[in-house]
Amino acid sequence: MRRVLVTGAAGQIGSELIPKLREKYGRENVVASDIREPSETLSDGPFEQLDVTDRDRLKEVVKEYDVDTVFHLAAILSATGERKPHLAWYVNMDGLYNVLEVARELELTRIFFPSSIAAFGPETPKEMTPQETVMRPKTIYGITKVAGELLCDYYFHRFGVDVRGVRYPGVISSVAPPGGGTTDYAVEMFYAALRHKRYVCFVREDTVLPMIYMPDCLKAAIDLMEADPSRLRHRADYNVTGMSFSAGELAAEIRKHIPEFTVEYRPDFRQKIADSWPRSIDDSAAREEWGWKPSYDLAATTKDMLEKLRRRFKEESP
Ligand SMILES: NC(=O)c1ccc[n+]([C@@H]2O[C@H](COP(=O)([O-])OP(=O)(O)OC[C@H]3O[C@@H](n4cnc5c(N)ncnc54)[C@H](O)[C@@H]3O)[C@@H](O)[C@H]2O)c1
Structure with missing residues (x-):
């Protein structure tokens, strides 16, 4: 049975991922966390107020609940990021780095990091955008997502951290x-x-x-996290749509x-x-490697x- 921590759990995706994970792994085994107060939907299980830029506190929470799996959702999104680019860089990059460092130090089993179609840019082919293509985003949010994908790759190859993720379209x-x-x-x-x-x-x-509609968004995260590692040829950058x-x-x-x-x-x-x-997005790699199929x-x-x-x-x- 997994012991899960979700960061940024009070947001759009976390609010619906938490009930789904609690159903799957048990209420007490899924710790919701966010920098802000929990909404009602999160209050039927453990919640910790946690700023992901505070690595000591993150480590403390992981240790306290004996967490082995993190769904790292905390981020500043594209439009807010353009209004507050420094905050977006700080939260998105330091937050991910802290999660990966804690995962490396405490030898966590698995990490989920959602990237985004924002990782692409104007030079990328727009129709059926391929899995491997030009990645030159023009927003600070997109830049943190490309850098995040690369950092995840690095932590997998250099330290063996099993980090996985998808490039979500609009949810x-x-x-x-x-x-x-x-x-x-x-x-x-x-x-x-x-x-x-x-x-x-x-x-x-x-x-x-x-x-993507939320039930498919959640299915992508959960199915990828449960996928057979020997079949995965990518890390935190699977195209899905x-x-x-x-x-x-x-x-x-x-x-x-x-x-x-x-x-x-x-x-x-x-x-x-x-x-x-x-x-539009070509998500054939996700379909082939872990059976992705939206409904x-x-x-x-x-x-x-x-x-x-x-x-x-x-x-x-x-
Ligand atoms: N929603 C989408 O359309 C979409 C598309 C592509 C990728 N994503 C990615 O999915 C993830 C979750 O997105 P979402 O739509 O739920 O976002 P959201 O903005 O609804 O939620 C993000 C949460 O992070 C929290 N947060 C912000 N700064 C924090 C900090 N320093 N420490 C801890 N928590 C902090 C916020 O309070 C918020 O509750 C993000 O990484 C986002 O980039 C979302």
Whole structure:
């Protein structure tokens, strides 16, 4: 049985990964941690307030709970990173370095580090972006992700730390709001459609980006962490994707359920970031090496998101 620590657990992905891991490994065996206070969804098991830039405290928590596996989610995302580049470098690089150092020193079994499609840049082929390709991102967030992938490779080859990870596309989910990324519009649109029937979108209508729905996002992390090590030829850089669509196509899909929904397109600084990222992803390496296969397309995601949010809004204001 694993003893798991999740950093950045109060965020968009952590809020849904924690219940999934607790179901799988037992409530007491999964320690949630974040720099901020826990949300309600995290409070049914151990929680520690933990800043990943504080290596001594990280080590203390790992020792206290006898942790052998870390899902390292704490990070500053792309849009916030462009507003606060120094913070993004500090949290993303020192945080990862601290996790890898603790893993090396205390001989932890396995580490998960999510990279991102932000690791690609404008010179990267945009359609069916290959596993191995040009990696010259223009955002500080993307730079920390490429450097992070390389650091993970280094720790595996130099010190034998079994660190694994995927390059997530934009994540769509209904529990915790997204944390300041460039693909946040794809989540905000659902909330706005239900609450106000209108949305002002910060990218152009024809902006196409790869996305993944939360159940597939969690499946990717858990399946890769359980994968047979002898089959893995990559480390923290597996391309994965669920679907690709334009902002306009998402609005049209939502309109099938809420016909009066309207969207106004007013691109801001995030348009430039979106334009530097791939439109679709070739995830064949993940499919071949650890059996990756997503379940949700745009239609299934939209239907499920609207059902889940409707139920939640009803519960919140009966
Ligand atoms: N959500 C996406 O669309 C997406 C896409 C690609 C990759 N990722 C990656 O997945 C991981 C999780 O993303 P998310 O969407 O849940 O992000 P999020 O912003 O929702 O959550 C990140 C969490 O990290 C915490 N945090 C920030 N600084 C910290 C620090 N110094 N110490 C401890 N915790 C700190 C924040 O409080 C937040 O709860 C990140 O590494 C992100 O880069 C996310």
